[in-house]
Amino acid sequence: MAAVRFGTDGIRGIAGESLTDSIAYALGRALAAHFPGGTILIGRDTRPSGAGLSAALAAGANAAGAHAIDLGVIPTPGLAAVVAGEPTASCGVVVTASHNPVEYNGLKVLGRDGRKVADVVERELEAAIDAELARGVETASDQVRGASSTVEGESYRARYTAQLAATAAVAAPDSAAAALRVLVDAANGAGAPFAVAALAATGANVEGMALGDGVINDAVGATSPEALGARVLASGVDLGIALDGDADRCAVVDERGQLVDGDVVIALIALDRKARGLPHSDQVVATILTNSGIERQLAAAGIRLKRTPVGDRHIAEALAGKREGFGGEKSGHLLFPEHAPTGDGLISAIEVIALCARAKRPLSQLAAALPLDPQVQRVIHVEEGEAETLLADPRFTQVVREVEALLGAGGGRILVRPSGTEPLLRVMAEGPDAAAVASAAERLLGAAASLLSRRS
Incomplete structure (x- = not known):
């Protein structure tokens, strides 16, 4: 199994494939160790895979000595507000892939203040999850059945x-x-x-x-x-x-x-x-x-x-x-x-x-009454890791510099970056001249597509 990594909005992947119950279970154990002595509150969106991932997460946390409570379906900000207002809460986890299609799901970790945890905490949790998975952690059926009931969540949702x-x-x-x-x-x-x-x-x-x-x-x-x-x-x-x-x-x-x-x-x-x-x-x-x-x-x-x-x-x-x-x-x-x-x-x-x-x-x-500058935002679908590789390719960075200089001379700007939640390369071009903006975006997209095709 590939190493588990947090993106812009938590751990995310296709449920049952790149995001499994074993990963959720391992995260539960990691959170119990990283945030000891408190209650771990769990919420989710309405994806069919959410209940199983929530149960595995709770089972892992409980097996490691924490007290996990599954609140059931609740918005991410709802769980954040509950975590921030609950004196016994040590952290929260939302089982959600936000705007992604139904086949995806994710694990978003919130700190004691209800906000997403810092990058350094995510890196520590990644290492702990990888270590748990390397030891062959499994989500035994009796452990998953031992996860807390959603009944406890009613008062929190209220x-x-x-x-x-x-x-x-x-x-x-x-x-x-x-x-x-x-x-x-x-x-x-x-x-x-x-x-x-x-x-x-x-x-x-x-x-x-x-x-x-x-x-x-x-x-x-x-x-x-x-x-x-x-x-x-x-x-x-x-x-x-x-x-x-x-x-x-x-x-x-x-x-x-x-x-x-x-x-x-x-x-x-x-x-x-x-x-x-x-x-x-x-x-x-x-x-x-x-x-x-x-x-x-x-x-x-x-x-x-x-x-x-x-x-x-x-x-x-x-x-x-x-x-x-x-x-x-x-x-x-x-x-x-x-x-x-x-x-x-x-x-x-x-x-x-x-x-x-x-x-x-x-x-x-x-x-x-609030007109915008012309702006183009486009995406290219890539394989895992391809966006980062492309952004490090001198041939592509040269094109980026040239387009940036050309559009910038007219008061425009560009932004090229990998998506933090999906396998995409995102391109943005903006400026006062709509034609120049469109041309800049097309040149960047063309260069990216050409280089990616040579790698395949």
Whole structure:
């Protein structure tokens, strides 16, 4: 078996193949040793493989002397909030592959504060898992059956429900949202049991779709907002919200059924917070992918954009220690430290609903006031490790330098990186000239494809 490695969002792979019950069991044992003396809380999304992986994880932790509690289906931010608020918790694990297709699953480890653990902790856990697997750890059936029941999770899930209601009461304290009609797409994922009630707590009239009657992320949710857009347009609601599989982010659709760019959502919230004079509203934290056009418009309003590497964990780290502030990334991860320690798709949706209620204007009009620089984002599917090899190839790095210099001379920029969650090479090009941006992206993609084909 190949060595187990954490990516951008935990350990991830195809369930039963590159991600097995044995790996989950070994992680449970590793966590019991690394976080001794406390309770390990486990949650999951709705994938069929989730229950077995959760049971194996709990069995490993319990066999090594820990007390593991399986909360059942709960969003990643829900488990994060419960871990952060539970005095006996030592850590948490979410069994989820987020936005990936149903055949994938993952193991995302959260520290005592509810945030993803640091890189150094992940490296230590990797070594411990590899050592356990090398010793031939197996998930014996009697050990798996000894895993804790999900019954213990009911009270913990109720805590998260109460937190969402309290957030709605703070974000939308008056009755302005009562005039709004909202459609939420829960992606048949972890947010399905919570979504409608959470958003309705704002006072809005909320309808739901993909509430657990289908396959997670299958032509629904934040990765497929077209389904939501069509329903929004047909039903005449004011806006649509699409969660991803573990409900830690959301996509926003306007009243015309059009997807609102994630960077525009970030800017709308940042400008709204600045207008209301909220603490730390003179700065917003976003990633290197955030559109430069947004950066200029925020600067004109007196708001500094602080950039981080890609990944909501880096945004959370930049906001750590602040009780106020705001950050987000284009993919829909939005962080509000006053509400939660991590990004939460439902809390983000509550804030968007409250913003629209205050604005008293169609969302399409609000978004149109924030034009973006032309930007192209593309991916190439690669084999495991190929992206890193390509990025170290002098022939490819030479092309990258040439394209970077050419586009940069006109005020543009590029970004080429491996995906942290899937076997993909990601290419981004951006600048004021749409034709130049498209040409830059095509040249990078062509060079990558050519070099990869020679290796096969």
